[in-house]
Amino acid sequence: MYRYDEFDAKMVRERAQQFRYQVERRIKGELTEDEFKPLRLKNGLYLQLHSYMLRVAVPYGTLSARQMRQLARIARDYSRGYGHFTTRTNMQYHWPKLSEVPDILELLADVEMHCIQTSGNCVRNVTADHFAGAVAGELEDPRPICEIIRQWSSFHPEFNYLPRKFKIAVSATKEDRAAVKYHDIGMEVIRNEAGETGYRVFVGGGMGRTPYVALEIGKFVGKEDILAYLEAILRVYNEYGRRDNIHKARVKILAHQLGADEFRRQVEVEFAEIKRHGTLHLPPEELKRIEAYFAPPAFEDLPETAPEFEAAVKADAGFAAWTKSNLTPHKAKGYAIATISLKTIGQTPGDASAEQMDGLAQIMEDFGFAEIRVSHEQNLVFPHVRKKDLPAVYARLQALDLGAANAGLITDIICCPGLDYCDLANARSIPVAMKLQERFADLERQHELGEIKIKMSGCINACGHHHAGHIGILGVDKKGVEFYQIQLGGSGAEDASVGEIMGPGFGKDEIVDAVERVVETYVSLRAPGERLLETYRRVGMTPFKNAAYQEQMYAAY
């Protein structure tokens, strides 16, 4: 994985000092809260319902064991013993004290981490496929270009006061696990007819109150030009993105208002200008240099499977179930990609305790794993596990209460912190997610239902990605009472689509029953091999709606 050199290291050190000075001035009253707010947000510091919340960047979701241990230490010393992995693959801590945040930044700098631009109206943490470098069918590892983008966007002097936040994601396989079409800029690594790799660039995807799937703007952008192309997009947005209405300020509004052709034309004009200067040219040798950091481990020449693995599958039904849902085929023979579910029934989705983080770091050290990944589905991933080690790794995960066999299944629910923590939320989401998990806890039933992605947000800002859920749930507030709307048919993958709203919301005591009726309707209608998403796309909303509302039409508002 990437290692800081003296320049990167100095940058994060100086950033901690810079933020320390901002905090000092705020405490002395030299900065008003209105002035301090955008400054602290650029450092990922929110003021929420009960306390501050600090968001730590996990660039392209990759962490070392040493970094994981440091995250555990910060959770223990500065929060309440746990942290929360987010849908942008970041780590969030609640309860830090303002005066101690600069110290946390120093601790992060010690392990080559930071909070730079994890919030605020600037380019945010760049995300990538969480199976990068491990999965078969990948054109190349998307993370080197993410690292280059991380550096280019950090402290960008022109683009730190954009109309609104700006998120970039990169994917390099046909299957899109990075939800690129739901980002402000989504990049897909592709190969052109000449056999060169480059990027297909999408602009203007997003969730929130006006969800959009992104438009294709750059059909093929060469590698050496990609930074110039990104800079051109950002400039058009900085100049013409709306600043009069926060709800219309994202680039998705500008791009969809102008349309793909006009937006592309404006980008091309800027792109030509920037290229004329030549200063943003990305030299192939520099890309190679960064790529070398991401070289895969030397894979052993192993047989396809291992006797230890096969024996454990036969002997342990729990392990067998876990291998079905939580393993993904690896590009190297005898290896597997293991997803560690952070959706253990009864736990807050995405949370990890300091003990769990330390335990994961210990597993990494004991089995020689150089890295662990954070997925945008709020799970963790060991990207390169020898199949023969899987039973032992699974046993260790189970001991940490991290052995849930539900990756991609109905209880693998993406969920925002909701009204329990967030002052933007209209409704609680964590308790509803937990009730849904309990309802569908039966493992056999989960596996029988297959891939069903439930995504839930406690407000229209859609941090829980409800628009992209096969089943999306949106918490709303109606005269002080929480209601939950169901959406069906969303997807954040290569077949991206925005879910359709079923109708009025359900009460907090009705929503779990309603979801269950939707799921049972799917079971009764599905064709062989069909996922809920496909059944919905084939038969439409009506049968699901009729089932969901059958007893509650009168109760809905």
Added chain:
Amino acid sequence: MPLIKNGAFVDDRFVFIPDGQAFPDEGGVMVTLSRFQSERDSIIAHHRPVCVRLAANENPDVLKDDLPNIDAIALEFPIFRDGRAFSWARMLRERFAYQGEIRAVGHFLYDQLAFLMRVGFDAFEVRQDFRIAEFSRAMAEMTYVYQPSVDRRKTVMQIRRGE
């Protein structure tokens, strides 16, 4: 308002003349874009220092043919969060090779000075109580830069490559 240029307080060569108000007989004037456009010929004919003040939504592109006649351009920050002027300044310097003064006016913060400098601003109207030592401090907060900009500072990538 105190004016900082080249890292020091300097006298202001321009007096802002609001629209509709008569020009003084001599001395530099700062005028709005609309005034400059409507009285362009007489303003230029007078051969006095001229600064055109642009609101945040006014693209300096409209001045490109007149840049040789304009001594300074003031770019306004209605609120420090409005970052359009960062792009306008860079466009003036890079696309139009503008060599005159680019001045930041309005509401901007200490914490933005280094970025402003990087995109081509070279003059800053600051609050009465602003201390010059703060200016040097702002410039020294970050030793390295990752991206090329108007200031032509060597980027980290260039240093790594031994350029």
